[in-house]
Structures are given as C-alpha cells and as structure tokens.
Amino acid sequence: MSSTPRSGSGSQAALRGLNTAALVRTLTAAGPQLQADLARVTGLSRATVSNIVGLESAAGRMRTERVLRDGRWGVRVSLVPEDWIVVGIDVGRTHLRVAGCDTARRTFGDREVALDQGHAPEDTLRLASQLLDELVADAGFERAQVRRCGLAVPASIGRDGAVVQQSVLRQWSGQDLASFASGALGIDVVVDNDANLGALAHAASAPGGNDGTLVYLKVASGIGAGIAIGSEVYRSTSGLVGELGHVRVVDGGQTCYCGSRGCLETIASTRSVVADFERAHGGHAVLDDVLAAAAQDDAVALRIVAEAGDALGRVLAVVCNLLSPDVLVLGGPLASVGKPLLDAVVASARKRALPAAIARTRFRVSEFEPRAEVLGACLLALQASGIAQGTITTK
Numbered sequence: 568m569s570s571t572p573r574s575g576s577g578s579q580a581a582l583r584g585l586n587t588a589a590l591v592r593t594l595t596a597a598g599p600q601l602q603a604d605l606a607r608v609t610g611l612s613r614a615t616v617s618n619i620v621g622l623e624s625a626a627g628r629m630r631t632e633r634v635l636r637d638g639r640w641g642v643r644v645s646l647v648p649e650d651w652i653v654v655g656i657d658v659g660r661t662h663l664r665v666a667g668c669d670t671a672r673r674t675f676g677d678r679e680v681a682l683d684q685g686h687a688p689e690d691t692l693r694l695a696s697q698l699l700d701e702l703v704a705d706a707g708f709e710r711a712q713v714r715r716c717g718l719a720v721p722a723s724i725g726r727d728g729a730v731v732q733q734s735v736l737r738q739w740s741g742q743d744l745a746s747f748a749s750g751a752l753g754i755d756v757v758v759d760n761d762a763n764l765g766a767l768a769h770a771a772s773a774p775g776g777n778d779g780t781l782v783y784l785k786v787a788s789g790i791g792a793g794i795a796i797g798s799e800v801y802r803s804t805s806g807l808v809g810e811l812g813h814v815r816v817v818d819g820g821q822t823c824y825c826g827s828r829g830c831l832e833t834i835a836s837t838r839s840v841v842a843d844f845e846r847a848h849g850g851h852a853v854l855d856d857v858l859a860a861a862a863q864d865d866a867v868a869l870r871i872v873a874e875a876g877d878a879l880g881r882v883l884a885v886v887c888n889l890l891s892p893d894v895l896v897l898g899g900p901l902a903s904v905g906k907p908l909l910d911a912v913v914a915s916a917r918k919r920a921l922p923a924a925i926a927r928t929r930f931r932v933s934e935f936e937p938r939a940e941v942l943g944a945c946l947l948a949l950q951a952s953g954i955a956q957g958t959i960t961t962k
Contacts, residue, residue, distance in 0.1 A: 764943025880915025
C-alpha cells in the first residue's frame, strides 16, 4: 500500500486510517515487528510508519521498545494486548509445564513440576489448575480473564479431542480429553499432540513466516513427529500423524508397548538410552546422567547417543524421501545433548535418503527446548480464540 494520496482515495484522515489498518493487520498476523520491517512488508514509507506508530502509541494502542538486532539498534513495535489471556499446558510422562500468553503473543509465568510415572489425568489436571491460579495471579490477571487453554499431550488426538490410542500416558488412553480437561479446569480447552504443537511453535517462529515444510521430531519417552506445511499443522482425520516411534528398525528386537518388536522407541527413546547407560555403567541413572557424561566426552554415553542418532536418521531418511522437508528440527529431552546427536542423525539420514530429496533440508536442534510444546499450546489456544497465527515472543 502506498502512503502517497491517489485520486479518489479520500481525505488524509481516511488514508491514515487505511495505512493504520495495514500496520495493525501485519502486527496481528506476524506479532511484534521492527519498524523498518513494517515499512518493508506494508509498502509504506518509513516516515509514514513512524508517524502512525507515534500516534497509536500515544493513544495506547501500540507500544515500542528499542532492541538490538544484528548489531544495530531498532524500534520494535507491538500491539497493546487486550484484557484477556490464554494458557498453555504441556503434560508429559514425568513432567507438567504451564505458561500464559497475552493477545500480543508474549508469554509469561513459565512453571514446571515433576510427575510420577503412571499419573492419572484427574490428579494431573488438578495440579495444573493450581499452577494456573498461581501463574495468573502472579501476572496480575484474574482467572476470569483466561479465555482458553491449549493442552499438549504425548498421544494421538482425534478431531473430537479424544485420545485415540494407547501412548506413554497409559492412564489417559480412551479419555475424551477436551471435555474432561475443560471440566477439570473450568476453561474451554483445545487439545493436540505434543509433537504437532512443537511443529506449530517452530513454524510460527520462522523469520518472515514458514513458507515451506517443517518437520519437528520430539525424542522423549516416546518419539513422534509433527509436520507444518506453511503456517498450518498437518492433521489426519484419524488423529494419527507422525508416529515414527513405532516404525520397525530392528527385526526381532525388543517388544514395544504398542505390541510390535524392534520399534524406533525401543532403541532411541530416552527410556532406552538411559537403560543402555545403566547396563554399561551399572547402577541407577537418569537422563541428566547421560547428558552430563556425553558433555564430558564419556565414550559409552557418546556411543549410545550416536547409535540412537543413527536409528533416528534411518527413519528420517524415509520422511525426507516422502516430504523433502525444508527444515527438520530435533526436539525433546534427548535433543539437549546437542551436536553429537545432530551429527549422527544428519549423517545417517543423508546416507540413506535420495540426495535430491534431502539436499535442501536444513537440520537443527530446537531453540525452544524444553518449552516448544507449551509455546505451541499457547498458540493453539490463541488460534482457537480468533487470533491469527504469528510469531510468539518468549520472556
């Protein structure tokens, strides 16, 4: 849109209104932006953008702050949020994480607590409700201002919000989770698979938006993938997507809880990695012990990580042949090991995939770990509340 008046375009006030609307649409769709980027995206002159931002800031509808980017200072512009918020909840096999988010997509109040294995949904959601009360109060809001909750779980979720098959959360299988959680929390709840929401968070964070295909692989107690095509997460009618953890990689291997043998999860999940480490070193261990040992160049830990990465890459090679994704992000607790895992995954995938299918795929470790899923849950709640997708700002 040009800032130069054209014949028939009306008064200066009308033109300013059109230009203001263009800035508001951009900030709504893409989240906080540098003032220079707003001029580039909207086609308005920098002077026009600066003038409108000044007027809107004085009226309390926009806010500005000086930020340093690429060694240069700039002015970041954001919309002043409305008086309601959403919350995100990420439930794992042994953790519960909650966070809040306003309508300007700024998150706040991140909290995490450990859970016992085999936790029941009623107990976990009761604890989540308590954490949300604390989070909302500490941020200066009231519970009545929470419009919606996004819930991430390591399970396949049907379009009706129900868990459609057994997962690492055995006690949650078969639940109509959307209805159950809404009743337990007293808030409208939207539910999705945690890997799907990890993909959503990373797609939304892509500079200029995600205009290609992004695959997010979460490696935790279970292994699953989420797929984002452009700004949209791919979802099937059955609710089953990205169940890479149950691809057979070893004939006659260990029995998986899904009933098959030799599944990827029996080799590369955090449970399997820790079990291998315990067998090699003796005694009880947790994932942090493996990560610490790998950081100290422990030969056993590095070998276990490399073998897990090789198995992951073997399956991801098929994904690359099928989708030829632009970006492939490794997330989940095991991704915290960083370069040793990433190098093993990339080497294995590139060795097995068609060169043309994988040539342009960029592999990276998640920059949001361990918050990707809860950030995606916040975005899901915003989308369900009518806020268009855009970049989320973390604190």
